[in-house]
Amino acid sequence: MKLNDLTWMIGGEAGFGIQSAGHIFALAAARGGLQAFGTAEYPSLIRGGHNSDVIRVADREVMVHKERLDLLLAMNKETLDLHLKEIVQGGGVVFDMDVIKPETIKIPEGVKVFAVPLKKIAIEKGKGDITRNTVGVAACFALVDYDLEILFELLREMFGRKGEQMVANNLAAAQAGYDYVRENYKDGGHAAGAPEKFEYKLQKVEDQPKRMLLTGNDALCLGALKAGCKFVAEYPMTPSSSILHFMAAHAKDYNIIVKHTEDEIAAMNMVVGAGWAGVRAMTGTSGGGFSLMVEALGFGGMCEVPLVCVNVQRPGPSTGLPTRTEQCDLQFVLHASQGEFPRIVMAPGDFEECFYLTFEAFNQAERYQTPVLILSDKHLAESVKTVEQFNTEGLKVDRGKLLSQKGLEELRTKKEYLTPDDNFMRYKFTDDGVSYRTIPGMKGGIHRSATDEHDETGDLTETEENRSRMVEKRALKLQKALVEIPAPHLIRVEREINDDKGTAGSSVLKRVPVSLKDASKADITFVTWGSPKDAVLEVMEMLEAEGVHAQMLQIVYMSPFHSKEINEILRACKLMIDVEMNSEAQLAALISEKTGFFIPHKILKYSGRQFTAHEIFDRTKEIVADLIDVKIN
Amino acid sequence: MPVELKDFNTVARPDWCPGCGDFGIQVAVKQALVNLQIEPHNVAIVAGIGCSSKLTHWVDTYGLHALHGRSLPPAVAVKFANPKLTVIADSGDGDGYGIGMGHFIHTMRRNVDMTYLVHDNMVYGLTKGQAAPTSQKGYKSPSTPFGVIEQPVNPIALALAAGATFIARGSAGDAIQLTKIIEEAIKHKGFALVDILQPCVTFNKINTYAYFMQNCYKLESDPNYDPTNFGMAMEKALQTDKIPTGIFYRADRPTYEEEDPGHTSVAAVDLDISNIDISNPMQKYL
Numbered sequence: 001m002k003l004n005d006l007t008w009m010i011g012g013e014a015g016f017g018i019q020s021a022g023h024i025f026a027l028a029a030a031r032g033g034l035q036a037f038g039t040a041e042y043p044s045l046i047r048g049g050h051n052s053d054v055i056r057v058a059d060r061e062v063m064v065h066k067e068r069l070d071l072l073l074a075m076n077k078e079t080l081d082l083h084l085k086e087i088v089q090g091g092g093v094v095f096d097m098d099v100i101k102p103e104t105i106k107i108p109e110g111v112k113v114f115a116v117p118l119k120k121i122a123i124e125k126g127k128g129d130i131t132r133n134t135v136g137v138a139a140c141f142a143l144v145d146y147d148l149e150i151l152f153e154l155l156r157e158m159f160g161r162k163g164e165q166m167v168a169n170n171l172a173a174a175q176a177g178y179d180y181v182r183e184n185y186k187d188g189g190h191a192a193g194a195p196e197k198f199e200y201k202l203q204k205v206e207d208q209p210k211r212m213l214l215t216g217n218d219a220l221c222l223g224a225l226k227a228g229c230k231f232v233a234e235y236p237m238t239p240s241s242s243i244l245h246f247m248a249a250h251a252k253d254y255n256i257i258v259k260h261t262e263d264e265i266a267a268m269n270m271v272v273g274a275g276w277a278g279v280r281a282m283t284g285t286s287g288g289g290f291s292l293m294v295e296a297l298g299f300g301g302m303c304e305v306p307l308v309c310v311n312v313q314r315p316g317p318s319t320g321l322p323t324r325t326e327q328c329d330l331q332f333v334l335h336a337s338q339g340e341f342p343r344i345v346m347a348p349g350d351f352e353e354c355f356y357l358t359f360e361a362f363n364q365a366e367r368y369q370t371p372v373l374i375l376s377d378k379h380l381a382e383s384v385k386t387v388e389q390f391n392t393e394g395l396k397v398d399r400g401k402l403l404s405q406k407g408l409e410e411l412r413t414k415k416e417y418l419t420p421d422d423n424f425m426r427y428k429f430t431d432d433g434v435s436y437r438t439i440p441g442m443k444g445g446i447h448r449s450a451t452d453e454h455d456e457t458g459d460l461t462e463t464e465e466n467r468s469r470m471v472e473k474r475a476l477k478l479q480k481a482l483v484e485i486p487a488p489h490l491i492r493v494e495r496e497i498n499d500d501k502g503t504a505g506s507s508v509l510k511r512v513p514v515s516l517k518d519a520s521k522a523d524i525t526f527v528t529w530g531s532p533k534d535a536v537l538e539v540m541e542m543l544e545a546e547g548v549h550a551q552m553l554q555i556v557y558m559s560p561f562h563s564k565e566i567n568e569i570l571r572a573c574k575l576m577i578d579v580e581m582n583s584e585a586q587l588a589a590l591i592s593e594k595t596g597f598f599i600p601h602k603i604l605k606y607s608g609r610q611f612t613a614h615e616i617f618d619r620t621k622e623i624v625a626d627l628i629d630v631k632i633n
Numbered sequence: 634m635p636v637e638l639k640d641f642n643t644v645a646r647p648d649w650c651p652g653c654g655d656f657g658i659q660v661a662v663k664q665a666l667v668n669l670q671i672e673p674h675n676v677a678i679v680a681g682i683g684c685s686s687k688l689t690h691w692v693d694t695y696g697l698h699a700l701h702g703r704s705l706p707p708a709v710a711v712k713f714a715n716p717k718l719t720v721i722a723d724s725g726d727g728d729g730y731g732i733g734m735g736h737f738i739h740t741m742r743r744n745v746d747m748t749y750l751v752h753d754n755m756v757y758g759l760t761k762g763q764a765a766p767t768s769q770k771g772y773k774s775p776s777t778p779f780g781v782i783e784q785p786v787n788p789i790a791l792a793l794a795a796g797a798t799f800i801a802r803g804s805a806g807d808a809i810q811l812t813k814i815i816e817e818a819i820k821h822k823g824f825a826l827v828d829i830l831q832p833c834v835t836f837n838k839i840n841t842y843a844y845f846m847q848n849c850y851k852l853e854s855d856p857n858y859d860p861t862n863f864g865m866a867m868e869k870a871l872q873t874d875k876i877p878t879g880i881f882y883r884a885d886r887p888t889y890e891e892e893d894p895g896h897t898s899v900a901a902v903d904l905d906i907s908n909i910d911i912s913n914p915m916q917k918y919l
Contacts, residue, residue, distance in 0.1 A: 257714075257893065270710040274901075280906065440715060449698065
């Protein structure tokens with residue numbers, strides 16, 4: 001029996017509840033104390049086309065999906081054509097025998113087949129074809145022996161709003177799908193020959209903390225909510241639109257002004273206006289929309305306005321692959337907009353970082369009075385993962401040098417920040433480049449903020465001396481940020497098993513910091529940023545099992561860039577491999593630019609589909625085959 | 634203490650060309666604010682780029698001298714962030730009706746409670762005399778040496794079609810009428826457009842002070858003109874032989890802020906964000 005480690009996929013035509021079925025499967029795992037990771041692949045269209053949702057469930061943290069499936073639920077023929085070959089030996093497939101003729105498909109050897117009349121059951125018991133996905137999910141529950149009560153509970157919650165009849169239909173559909181498999185496949189399934197039992201099982205794990213099942217964009221938005229973001233302007237663009245949707249859904253409860261604008265130009269210009277007026281403001285977009293925001297990004301930089309902009313990357317150039325994933329905008333975002341101005345560029349690598357770093361982004365925007373850019377991507381933004389509830393204790397809102405009316409009056413009595421004509425110097429030269437900030441409505445703080453070069457009061461001047469000092473003033477802020485923002489460090493992984501109860505559910509993959517002096521002890525150092533992080537962590541554990549010591553340097557902040565620390569770390573490491581989801585190795589290029597250090601080995605992917613751990617593992621093996629003493633099987 | 638004209642004086646001095654229509658507009662803006670007794674720190678002027686937009690630096694209020702063509706989006710956001718402020722967006726015809734045309738139409742649909750002043754001199758000044766969207770057909774300029782081919786933009790008709798709730802045209806040469814119009818525009822609850830005819834004494838040799846004096850007439854001189862009548866307003870907007878000035882149209886409609894569920898009685902800038910409780914939204918993911 002293979003207990004509590006299952007990769008399950010549902011596939012079918014768009015518009016038939018593929019993603020909601022996937023979500024319910026993952027949520028059912030979470031409710032039973034299991035952990036899950038799920039990711040969907042879908043084309044850029046509304047109805048038809050192939051949709052698939054793969055959910056990996058285990059009794060430990062699940063980092064990323066696998067490319068091989070243990071159980072496939074095929075709602076249509078195309079799913080079989082595309083994914084049958086991905087099923088492992090001993091895995092199984094459930095398909096709808098009402099829409100797929102068994103004689104038209106060729107089942108690979110070693111795959112167990114469970115034909116179920118999903119459509120017939122849905123129509124007869126669920127009172128409509130619409131419940132077909134519920135029948136399918138319940139059939140899978142029967143195969144893996146998972147608790148049907150959990151599915152019932154979720155169906156009641158999900159369809160409760162739509163009325164009692166809808167709930168009853170889905171419950172009946174689920175029961176019938178479950179019973180069908182129990183009755184007809186008592187002895188297991190088969191493609192040919194004698195039936196064999198399906199060995200993959202899921203079992204509830206007790207005494208687990210309640211975990212949330214959410215997307216990276218959900219986590220990011222919760223961070224923004226906690227940070228006091230009260231203004232969002234955005235134009236819809238996959239895969240960032242769910243940020244707009246989340247904030248709009250919470251607009252009333254949290255008093256957030258959410259504007260779906262006419263275009264991204266308006267969105268970014270509005271965010272600058274709101275930030276200037278004293279409200280924490282954010283916009284979200286993907287590469288194409290960000291292109292339109294670029295001029296206004298410089299507006300924020302020049303006028304020293306705090307703002308947060310999320311770029312949820314997708315493959316480019318141009319329209320590219322709208323619903324797929326890539327990390328292709330790093331160099332673009334670092335250099336976007338004419339002229340030189342400080343910007344913070346950060347890239348969360350997992351769901352926790354999406355939350356905590358976004359919270360911090362709003363603090364940094366105000367502390368350094370400049371734009372903060374968050375780089376996410378479709379994989380991180382739309383995948384779901386079980387995570388523990390975020391700990392908000394100790395999260396402190398820091399508004400930097402934003403003055404209150406009282407603070408302004410104190411400053412005025414001390415005659416600081418005033419010209420001889422009694423005008424407030426919003427852009428006063430300071431040691432760290434950051435000046436006190438007033439907002440419209442404050443008496444005694446009147447000033448102008450201009451996109452033209454300006455003097456300490458904000459009025460226009462073109463003198464050489466002022467120009468040079470203002471360029472230096474703005475640049476100083478990034479030096480301040482470099483000192484205050486934590487530098488990256490190496491980590492390795494260690495599995496900790498608290499086996500008191502004998503349950504594997506208490507196994508934790510610990511991330512252990514590695515000091516600079518121990519950097520040379522690892523055989524391999526992965527250098528990465530953003531969403532490949534979790535897959536790399538899993539690869540590190542796989543390598544440890546082979547006796548190969550691996551560590552990871554995750555770069556979270558690309559601007560300011562900790563050149564000194566990163567240089568020291570890389571020069572201490574032995575064999576380095578850069579891992580990125582793009583073709584130009586944009587992080588490696590940045591590292592070379594800033595440190596002069598060249599990372600010779602690269603694992604890059606740019607097919608629009610995220611790395612799996614096995615993919616990175618296999619390519620690592622190829623790279624290191626002749627380079628390290630340890631043999632990897 | 635009553636608000637006086639000198640309260641709006643700046644240390645910096647305007648660098649507009651001598652005789653520029655912008656001076657008349659600057660005076661009218663200040664006088665309107667004095668007449669309405671609005672304190673300078675409660676005013677935000679948000680401008681684009683161009684000769685017109687330099688106004689921000691020469692009226693002593695909070696000012697955001699933004700990007701070319703983009704005065705409206707940040708101005709709307711300032712109003713949303715702090716509805717207690719008097720927000721004035723300020724543009725030129727190239728800024729507002731050319732590069733910023735998209736924002737112009739969409740902002741009027743929204744009926745945000747703010748005033749939009751467009752200095753309309755039918756030419757690009759700061760970039761040295763190219764044709765503008767409001768230049769007449771046949772207008773010769775460095776970018777159109779053989780004359781403009783397109784029809785000029787009709788901002789009044791566009792504003793009517795887009796749903797603006799206060800639409801007026803003033804003239805820089807008539808500061809008394811213009812002051813009155815700007816006062817009414819600021820008092821109006823909703824989006825107020827004031828298209829302001831002005832000569833460019835350096836580059837536009839056709840639409841001069843004399844031209845406007847000869848061709849303009851005041852809507853208020855017609856006792857039967859009813860600015861609440863949309864049809865009448867559209868008829869006047871489309872008039873070609875003479876140029877009407879004054880208030881074309883006014884309507885009473887709820888503002889965007891009044892209808893937006895994100896707005897509350899407390900201005901967004903005044904909300905306490907020091908320790909926001911997010912346990913409820915987190916619960917939903919369990």
